[in-house]
Amino acid sequence: MFWPVPMYLPLLVSAALALVAPWAGRRMPPRTGTWAMACAAVVGAGTWVTELAILAFTAIGQVPLVAAQGPWSVSVLAAEDPVSREVAAVCAGVVLVLVVSVTVASWRRGRALVDAWRECRDIPVGGDLAVVDDPVPAAFAVLGVPGRVVVSSGMLRLLEAPERVALLAHERAQLRHRHHVFSLVLYLAAVVNPSLRPLERAGAFAVERWADEEAGAEVADRPLVARAIARAALAASRGRRAALGATGGPVPQRVEALLAPPVPRHNGATTAFAMLMAACCASLALTAHDTERLFEAAMHAHAAGARLSSR
Secondary structure (H helix, E strand, O other): OOOHHHHHHHHHHHHHHHHHHHHHHOOOOHHHHHHHHHHHHHHHHHHHHHHHHHHHHHHHOOOHHHHOOOOOOHHHHHHHOOOOHHHHHHHHHHHHHHHHHHHHHHHHHHHHHHHHHHHHOOOOEEOOEEEEOOOOOOEEEEOOOOOEEEEEHHHHHHOOHHHHHHHHHHHHHHHHOOHHHHHHHHHHHHHHOHHHHHHHHHHHHHHHHHHHHHHHHHHOOHHHHHHHHHHHHHHHHOOOOOOOHHHOOOHHHHHHHHHOOOOOOOHHHHHHHHHHHHHHHHHHHHHHHHHHHHHHHHHHHHHHHHHHHHO
């Protein structure tokens, strides 16, 4: 007998991961928290969509044309299937919507990154720095080969020399550690599984904090980085458009974190992450195994029926 509780267990565990991950991630150093939350987002989203696909396939497998490709017995599969056809049909519809949503979201985000690179590729650069003659304060990092830091003349005039060094150190840290990739992973995971949106926000904050701490270590003055970020964000908020990069994220919380002692490593938070991600993978493996047994039973029944009919 194939019981329904294990079939739905991965959905419950992934929901628990979505709830616990933002809380645990905020209690880690930014670099560790970013990696942990990105991995949790991948595991949570992967568990969610794979489980939905498994639940949907239990009904799709009962379509005679599909069953003939197995081959397996439709009647045995229907009798032993713990998932109602209505639930399976909903899961199939959700999977289809998710495929379309991820495709569209990936296209839009990728096009935005490419457009930003094309817009900035002809700007004269000195090393990895490109200065735009624009009175509006702005500073951001653009991925590419090579990547570059773009800053407006308005931002340079606004900041004092040490603050400019701190701001550019933040942007270079984003390029060096490919923070755009982490942001993209978190964003797409939240598209796949909307319950991961709090994790996406927590991860995006950790990405900015990681760059803040890298800049603080480079200039050996965390309060200087806090001051540079606060002044840059205040000026950008008064401009015609919102600046990216160092002025992104919840700035007051970032400034407060830079003025406080660095976040120590919490083994409890790391353990919670590891246990929940392992539980997601284990529960999904259990469900896949039970589903495989279900189809194997239907295949054996079909084979037995074929032997009887041939006699």
